[in-house]
Amino acid sequence: MAYSKKVLDHYEHPQNVGTLDNKKKEVGTGLVGAPECGDVMRLQIEVDPETQMIIDAKFKTFGCGSAIASSSLATEWLKGKSIDEALTIDNMDIVEELALPPVKIHCSVLAEDAIKAAIQDYRKKNNMPELVLEEKIVH
Amino acid sequence: MLKFPIYLDNSATTPMDPRVLDAMVPYYLDHFGNAASRNHPFGWEAEDAVDKAREQIAKLINCTEKEIIFTSGATEGDNLAIKGIYDMYARKGNHIITVTTEHKAVLDTCKHLEKLGAQITYLGVDSEGNIDLNELENAITDKTILVAIMYANNEVGTIHPIKKIAEITHKKGALLFTDATQAAGKISIDVERDGIDLMAFTAHKMYGPKGVGALYVRRKNPRVKVTAQMDGGGHERGMRSGTLNVPGIVGFGKACEIAMNEMDADAERLSKLRDKLDTALLSLEESYLNGNKNSRLPQLTNISFKYVEGEGLMMAFNQNIAVSSGSACTSASLEPSYVLKALGLGDDLAHSSLRFSLGRFSTEEQVDYTIEQVTKAVHKLREMSPLWEMFKEGIDLSTIEWAAH
Secondary structure, three states: OOOOHHHHHHHHOOOOEOOOOOOOOOEEEEEEEEHHHOEEEEEEEEEEOOOOEEEEEEEEEEOOHHHHHHHHHHHHHHOOOEHHHHOOOOHHHHHHHHOOOHHHHHHHHHHHHHHHHHHHHHHHHOOOOOOOOOOOOOO | OOOOOEEOEOOOOOOOOHHHHHHHOHHHHOOOOOOOOOOOHHHHHHHHHHHHHHHHHHHHHOOOHHHEEEEOOHHHHHHHHHHHHHHHOOOOOOEEEEEOOOOHHHHHHHHHHHHOOOEEEEEOOOOOOOOOHHHHHHHOOOOEEEEEOOOEOOOOOEEOOHHHHHHHHHHOOOEEEEEOOOOOOOOOOOHHHHOOOEEEEEHHHOOOOOOOEEEEEOOOOOOOOOOOOOOOOOOHHHOOOOOOOHHHHHHHHHHHHHHHHHHHHHHHHHHHHHHHHHHHHHOOOOEEEEOOOOOEOOOEEEEEEOOOOHHHHHHOOOOOEEOEEOOOOOOOOOOOOHHHHHOOOOHHHHHOEEEEEOOOOOOHHHHHHHHHHHHHHHHHHHHOOHHHHHHHOOOOHHHOOOOOO
């Protein structure tokens, strides 16, 4: 199976690889997946408490090229969005943007889960009400 | 000068040796006859060519020409041997013993027979892929008709002690079938010395053409027979019908002849290159060898690079270097290699494995380049890996509650 050009681009030049300081109140962390499943994604956001805008996003991913590309793309999309806008990112947007084949859709779901988990974590740290999220059963 | 892409996946298939192709070509164009045409020169030429190939093949494994049954490859050989013995020896018993790390062509054939009433024992292996010979001996009953154990494993290269396995098997009155797909032409096989009763092997793993293989079926001490699994013209002593693939068989014969002459030198050269690759890659932090270091195929190594995922790792260099991975990230089940799991590797290590298999045309320059590229890729992906970061911070990953998905 050949990779799409966009997956290759993200894989070769991943955007926003790194770690934010999780001790900071403004940082939310989402860690999803499991080593046994072959992919673990950690996505972090830093939010401006005044505006609720995401001012920075970083990721680290253990997984295949598509998982790495999905998380790299997610961090790009997150920056500059409010935490509410960020919730509207749908895994199918990632699938479309990266032209992921059906067997790789789970990578995009993981990225969406990671985004939501990061926002949830930020909200929890800042005493905001917990979000009720619908489960995406794709795995 | 390095030419790309570099091929280090010779356990999947080998390129043909040009000498093999040269031998085959005339049998497509001038000598195209059917080897079963007994009454004209076209048929005679084809038959002579097949006879010669039979000799070349028989010589490689020290059997007689009549003991070679041509097949389409090792999958067919595995099927014919196991199903053929099950049918032929039904009156004696219905019990077959095999191993969890066998190829799917053996395991799925056994599963198929299970549905038809066969009793199958699947022996486990230790962390290096070795079976326990006592366990084998204890598993054999008076209903056991066949022990099916591969000569060497395709994923990790572990070589089974076939001679000892044969002794145990025969002592208890069963037959021994071995799938020698990865071993034939790579290491010395002698069906007399080793005590093999049936053996499947194939041309395309030893620099011959795809689509042709052989099943060795012993004719003396004891005389073994398999029930044909395909009905037709009764070719190959009634055990495998179908017009013989003459050019393929000629190529297979030539490949065996070359292997006979060059196998030892190839093995010596390739094991040195493999050891160089091994030493360099195993010097990386948290990298682990899979298989039996002291009893494995000379041309193969399988290494897990902990905290990076195999397919993601391969992607860093697979435009230029072809290897394979135990990660099954693309499979629908997301299950990693069942062979590595049978060795007791956790799923995480199984997902992190790469298999490098060298071949006759591999060079030191290619190995050096591979070492450089793989090392670079492991570092790059670990920089990106949250698991690596946690490991470096001293976090025990097994204490984390992962969201199963």
